[in-house]
Amino acid sequence: SYVLTQPPSVSVAPGKTARITCGGNNIASKSVHWYQQKPGQAPLLVMYYDSDRPSGIPERFSGSNSGNTATLTISRVEAGDEADYYCQVWDSTSDDRYVLFGGGTKLTVL
Amino acid sequence: QITLKESGPTLVKPTQTLTLTCTFSGFSLNTSEVGVAWIRQPPGKALEWLALIYWDDDKRYSPSLKSRLTITKDTSKNRVVLTMTNMDPVDTATYYCAHSPDIVRWFDHWGQGTLVTVSS
Secondary structure, eight states: OOOOBOOSEEEEOTTSOEEEEEEOTTGGGSOOEEEEEOTTSOOEEEEBTTTBOOTTSOTTEEEEEETTEEEEEESSOOGGGOEEEEEEEEEOSSSSOEEEEOOOEEEEEO | OOEEEEEOOSEEOTTOOEEEEEEEESSOTTSTTOEEEEEEEOTTSOOEEEEEEETTSOEEEOTTTGGGEEEEEEGGGTEEEEEEOSOOGGGOEEEEEEEEOSTTOOOSEEOOOEEEEEOO
C-alpha cells in the first residue's frame, strides 16, 4: 500500500522559510493536499492540488510536487504558523481507492 | 456557507457499536462529485481516514477498518451516519466529518470534531 512520509518536526526562526516535506513513491503523479492543525482545533486546508491556496490562506504559503517529494513552503514564518501540518493524497491507482494522510509534521517557531 | 457538525456518544464500552452522525448545511450530497468523509485522530496522534460516501452513494472504506465500518447518507436530512462495530479502547479518538468538493478527494470544510472515549 502507498505510504506518505513526513518528518516528525521542523523548527524555524521567525521571518525565515519553513519547508515541510511529504515523501511518497512517484508522488508527483498524485495531487497532494495540505492541512494545518493547531491544538484543540479541526484541521484547516492550506493547500490543494499541490499548489493552490484556498481563499484566506496567506500568500506566504506555497506548495510544490516533484518526483518523490511534495513540499509545503511557508515564507516569512510567523509565530501563528506554529502547528501540525499533514499532507494527504487520494490513492486511486488500485481498485480499492482510499484517502491517505501523512504522519504529520510539528512546526515549531523558535 | 458550508458547515458540518458531528454528534454521537462521548463514551462507549468495549465491544459496543458506535454510531456517529454528521449533520451538514450549505451543500447537497446530490451534487455531482461531492462527498463526505469521516476522519479520526487519537489523542496526540495523526489523522486517520475512515470512510467516504459519494453523491452517487458509492462508498469507500479504510482497508484496515473496512470490516467494522458502515457509512450511509440521508440526503433529505443532510446527514451522513458512520457506524463502527466492536469498539476497543484503541478507537478512542476525536472523530471528524469533512466535505470533499471533487473526485480527487480533498477536504475543504471540516466539522469541529467529537471526542469518543472507549472505556468500561
